[in-house]
Amino acid sequence: MKAPTIAVSDDKPALLGGKPVNPSPLPRYNMIGAEEKKAVLEVLDGGELSGFAAQPNADHLGGKFILAFEADVCAKFGVKHAIAVNSATTGLHAAAMAMDLGPGDEVVVPPYTMAASATAILYTGAVPVFADIDDQIFCLDPRSVEARITPRTKGIMAVNLYGHPAPLFELKRIAERHRLFLVEDNAQSPLATLGGRYAGTIGDAGVLSLNRHKTMQCGEGGVVITNDDRIARKARLVRNHGEVLVRALGIDDIVNAVGMNYRMTNMEAAVARVQFNKLESLNAPRVRLADRLRQGLQALPVITPPVVKPDATHVYYFFVMKFDEKAAGISRDLFAKAVRAEGFPLIAGYVRPLYLEPLYQRRIAFGKNGFPFSAHPGPLDYSPGICPVVERLQDHDLIWTGAIYPPLTDADADRFVAAMDKVLRHRDALVRANAGLAG
Numbered sequence: 001m002k003a004p005t006i007a008v009s010d011d012k013p014a015l016l017g018g019k020p021v022n023p024s025p026l027p028r029y030n031m032i033g034a035e036e037k038k039a040v041l042e043v044l045d046g047g048e049l050s051g052f053a054a055q056p057n058a059d060h061l062g063g064k065f066i067l068a069f070e071a072d073v074c075a076k077f078g079v080k081h082a083i084a085v086n087s088a089t090t091g092l093h094a095a096a097m098a099m100d101l102g103p104g105d106e107v108v109v110p111p112y113t114m115a116a117s118a119t120a121i122l123y124t125g126a127v128p129v130f131a132d133i134d135d136q137i138f139c140l141d142p143r144s145v146e147a148r149i150t151p152r153t154k155g156i157m158a159v160n161l162y163g164h165p166a167p168l169f170e171l172k173r174i175a176e177r178h179r180l181f182l183v184e185d186n187a188q189s190p191l192a193t194l195g196g197r198y199a200g201t202i203g204d205a206g207v208l209s210l211n212r213h214k215t216m217q218c219g220e221g222g223v224v225i226t227n228d229d230r231i232a233r234k235a236r237l238v239r240n241h242g243e244v245l246v247r248a249l250g251i252d253d254i255v256n257a258v259g260m261n262y263r264m265t266n267m268e269a270a271v272a273r274v275q276f277n278k279l280e281s282l283n284a285p286r287v288r289l290a291d292r293l294r295q296g297l298q299a300l301p302v303i304t305p306p307v308v309k310p311d312a313t314h315v316y317y318f319f320v321m322k323f324d325e326k327a328a329g330i331s332r333d334l335f336a337k338a339v340r341a342e343g344f345p346l347i348a349g350y351v352r353p354l355y356l357e358p359l360y361q362r363r364i365a366f367g368k369n370g371f372p373f374s375a376h377p378g379p380l381d382y383s384p385g386i387c388p389v390v391e392r393l394q395d396h397d398l399i400w401t402g403a404i405y406p407p408l409t410d411a412d413a414d415r416f417v418a419a420m421d422k423v424l425r426h427r428d429a430l431v432r433a434n435a436g437l438a439g
């Protein structure tokens, strides 16, 4: 199959002064419209911008807009409890607190994720232990997870990354075998499925995000979902100053019930509800654009498109590929730079493996004495090299784009592939020019 060719009078790479395949900036993702406006106006007209109060009555639960949003989330995911919070970060912390974590405990986490998947654990006094990932779907590798388990391990934080579920059933089996909890950071994969079940519902708790960059958004927001009454109760206490509520609510289990203000406002809840109820139609164009990119990439064998496991569905928060530098004859970083010059956002690598950040290298989080690392009797290994697959992907193999959202069209996907094809056709000139610049 041939890569789509786009008629351009000047085929010289944009990085070398030619005309870019796409000369104008791509539109931003924005699916906020009339329904969301109407929902917010209803809140404003009612005058109650938040229904929460840290009182041992119904106000503790946030009021009608929060409850309506949570009820819809429960119905769609088929779970007993949804706890709306003001971000996935705070939702992850509430979920981690609900696992009764504390100093000296360990939780196995992937290092290739947004920082909050691991800091949520630090905020309980426990420490993350980083396991390597599978280099096809970029989520935790169950073999590496199992190898990281120690007598101090209390749980696994799986991250359903880029829109694809982690190997949740294998992780669940490991968790059950070792009596661990399994929390799913599902910020990036809402309504992705595995074995016919929604990601986020296979572990003991799952966490969704509605931040501005996500497929569904309300500005900032998150939700904890769970079937477990005890986890839900504790997450609700953490959301809303639990320490002043436990006595009046007659709650004896006060471990980690010390709360924060993780409450979602009514305006966010109103927007979140509208967005959530059309999530399928927000995911669908991403899947279509991903399929179109995948088709086009058949002509560029040095690029491996995202893998979708046979029992999974992918919701394409990002479109993440592997690049074969050797076969391509151009470094990944130069390739990505040249494609960006053609007017398409192609990024080399995702995040620095978390354990390489100063937080873990220097083991300084809270206070000057290195808590919570100092409260862990060790050994704890955050050395470079502990997760070789992650490091290889970050340094050499992984490229990705977020440009798979409406109003982008099939024609845009074709032009994106054409830009990649153009750069590959001119690899020698680009490599020579780059060597000249570097020399």
Ligand SMILES: Cc1ncc(COP(=O)(O)O)c(C=O)c1O
Pocket: 086, 087, 088, 089, 090, 113, 114, 116, 117, 159, 185, 187, 188, 208, 209, 210, 211, 221, 222
């Ligand atoms: C995997 C993952 N976890 C957690 C978060 C945190 O989400 P929020 O911004 O809603 O706190 C994000 C956001 O980018 C994420 O991608």
